[in-house]
Amino acid sequence: MEIVQEGSTFGSVLDLQVLGFELPDDALIPGVAVATSRAIALAAFTNSLEIASIDVDRQRACLVLSAGVSKRWLYAYYKKNKQTDQEAEAWEAAKKACGGLHFLAIQDSLDSDSCTGFWLILDMPSPPV
Template identity: 65%
Template sequence: MNGLEVCSIEADTSRACLIISVGISTRYVYATYKKTPMTTTEAEAWESAKKSYGGLHFLAIQEDLDSDDCVGFWLLLDLPPPPV
């Protein structure tokens, strides 16, 4: 994550993964998850909530699952691509 200009994160429910957008035209599969009806519903709800707040969302990084400390934080905003 060091040195990346994180723009946004989106849930791709068809491939059961999180896509991270960095810069203008670069996207990576950031994480995958087991595709189940429950995870699909959760991903759809997250995308819906993000949309209802105008695309505002955040990414917080912890050192490990048991940590209460945040070692990285990005406040993100989905914006439509500019017209060409």
Template identity: 65%
Template sequence: MRHPGFQKGSKPLLALDNPFPMELPENLFGDKWAFVQLPFSAVKEEISTLEARFVFGAGLDLDLLGIEVDDKTLIPGLAVASSRAKPLGAWMNGLEVCSVEADTARASLILSVGISTRYVYATYKKTPVTTSEAEAWEAAKKACGGLHFLAVQDDLDSDDCVGFWLLLDLPPPPV
């Protein structure tokens, strides 16, 4: 909006669509997954130790994005466990992981990578309980302004991550 040629109300030159999710490449499969939450203070600690512990992942510059979150706010996330967590983390690190969303209509989790690639990351049996859990997870994301995370671990009960990505739901920009 600060660009000298900006014209408010003008139509975008190119529309980016939200493509139908594709089948996930087999090297990106995890064994198990779970919806989880961490206080923002723990999320910041995990991000700050990415380089020190040689963990795969990425953070976001929340100051640049203008996002302010209280340290006690619970940030929703997706924990993925795999017996081959390090290779999975390495493969995920090679992608531009953008966001994870719960598609309750299709009982699946959608992984968005890059500007226009979407994968069916996981599926679940559609029941009133699982649909309610997915809706609650999406509502928690919305309450945090779209902030969420993806954690890759050896085991879902582990406190250590092999990969950790801080993610943000953003609408595609008009181009």
């Protein structure tokens, strides 16, 4: 999160203290890590969005990326089976246990120690229309 705040990498983070958000030191924040050889291009594009949330659509077996008020993309698909349904439920439960806090990380490879892009995301209720 520090390298995002310094402007050394793409992304955005939240000041959890300002939001009155308290997590135990050993809390595991759920998230999605994307590994791609085009990490810089994907992180630059993603940085142009107002990331609102990442949710699981179990019926379609995919992750949905929401940005702004009205934009949603089917971000990634997974093979639907009993195990992946359980993992999807566990991921959403982990988000709920963290008060909606989750992250998106973009890296050159999953073995990388650094991120090309990192977004700390907090699910917020939709405003009334």
